[in-house]
Amino acid sequence: MDINWHTVVVVLGLALVTVLARGFFLFSNKTWQLPHWAQRGLQYAPIAALAAVVVPEVVTVQGQLVDSWQDARLYAAAVGAGAYFWRKDVLFTIVAGMAVYLPLHLGLGW
Amino acid sequence: MSFQRANFSHPEFRIGVAEFLRPAPGIAAWGLMTGVAMVKSGIGIFESLLMALLVFAGSSQLASIPLILAGAPVWVIWATGFCVNLRFVVFSLHLHHYLSHLVTWRRVMTGYLTADLAYVLFVRRFPHPATDAAGRAAEQAYLAGSNLMNWGAWVSSSLVGIALANFIPQSWGLGFAGILCLVGILCSLATTRLRVLSCVVAGIVGVAAYALPLKLNIIVAIGVAVILCLTMEKLRPAPHGRALS
Numbered sequence: 642m643d644i645n646w647h648t649v650v651v652v653l654g655l656a657l658v659t660v661l662a663r664g665f666f667l668f669s670n671k672t673w674q675l676p677h678w679a680q681r682g683l684q685y686a687p688i689a690a691l692a693a694v695v696v697p698e699v700v701t702v703q704g705q706l707v708d709s710w711q712d713a714r715l716y717a718a719a720v721g722a723g724a725y726f727w728r729k730d731v732l733f734t735i736v737a738g739m740a741v742y743l744p745l746h747l748g749l750g751w
Numbered sequence: 752m753s754f755q756r757a758n759f760s761h762p763e764f765r766i767g768v769a770e771f772l773r774p775a776p777g778i779a780a781w782g783l784m785t786g787v788a789m790v791k792s793g794i795g796i797f798e799s800l801l802m803a804l805l806v807f808a809g810s811s812q813l814a815s816i817p818l819i820l821a822g823a824p825v826w827v828i829w830a831t832g833f834c835v836n837l838r839f840v841v842f843s844l845h846l847h848h849y850l851s852h853l854v855t856w857r858r859v860m861t862g863y864l865t866a867d868l869a870y871v872l873f874v875r876r877f878p879h880p881a882t883d884a885a886g887r888a889a890e891q892a893y894l895a896g897s898n899l900m901n902w903g904a905w906v907s908s909s910l911v912g913i914a915l916a917n918f919i920p921q922s923w924g925l926g927f928a929g930i931l932c933l934v935g936i937l938c939s940l941a942t943t944r945l946r947v948l949s950c951v952v953a954g955i956v957g958v959a960a961y962a963l964p965l966k967l968n969i970i971v972a973i974g975v976a977v978i979l980c981l982t983m984e985k986l987r988p989a990p991h992g993r994a995l996s
């Protein structure tokens with residue numbers, strides 16, 4: 642097997658990056674007290690992070706806003722969100738979204 | 752760490768496993784596509800296996816692939832991975848309140864194994880850290896069940912994806928199931944008006960600032976959304992007794 646050792650080093654480093662990020666404050670024995678504004682910020686940061694990742698994945702191609710309504714992702718995400726608020730179920734969101742996505746994407750090439 | 756024997760026999764372990772059954776197919780679909788994407792884009796089989804087993808973070812894995820292939824400097828790839836993972840730094844601060852009774856390496860291992868969904872489900876089930884030993888045992892057992900499911904779904908589907916890479920056309924777009932999974936979680940968090948505002952603002956800024964290097968658009972979007980919501984809160988104080996979860 643051809644192994645690119647440079648890539649192996651990159652990958653091992655990325656694993657350490659995961660440990661560093663997920664363990665960041667856990668390396669310390671002290672429970673850090675967050676200032677009040679930061680505690681309140683925790684109310685809004687997780688949903689902001691998800692939106693910042695998800696929305697560009699739905700409405701852009703390589704960072705450019707989609708210029709056509711013939712894009713399966715728009716309808717699949719909208720139906721998925723609607724499905725969540727109907728049933729409050731993440732799996733149902735995925736199933737309903739993919740049920741819209743696959744026919745549009747594979748059938749119509751959107 | 753999560754995987755201790757006492758955790759497996761605790762009733763909360765099963766609840767942790769059961770509650771993860773719903774999001775698990777989405778995780779698995781995403782892992783499958785990530786496995787396929789790694790191999791298809793030209794990362795070697797061995798390197799892809801290492802990535803799936805050790806990096807264990809879909810977004811930073813996917814973000815690193817084009818950089819690796821473009822021959823980007825190692826530090827840029829690592830810094831990008833860290834930026835994409837920055838939300839976990841916030842999670843770790845929060846998780847410390849639940850894990851402070853553990854020794855350092857167990858705390859860090861538990862943090863390493865606790866990815867987005869497991870964290871969200873965990874703090875939803877335990878909005879306030881336990882103050883007694885029984886409560887802490889329940890928390891640890893639940894988290895062990897949840898993390899085991901998450902790790903198992905992610906790693907096994909990634910391995911299948913790596914193995915099947917030659918048979919699954921990328922054009923099927925199965926990776927979009929992962930995005931739909933995130934859409935569902937996002938909707939589940941949209942419980943107050945200010946959170947909806949946070950979501951809308953972060954989405955707009957995330958797109959508008961997309962051209963920033965190192966995926967910094969995500970960081971900028973979080974910053975703008977949070978600061979705006981905190982300002983709104985100051986202007987119009989939240990009613991008392993609103994749930995913190």
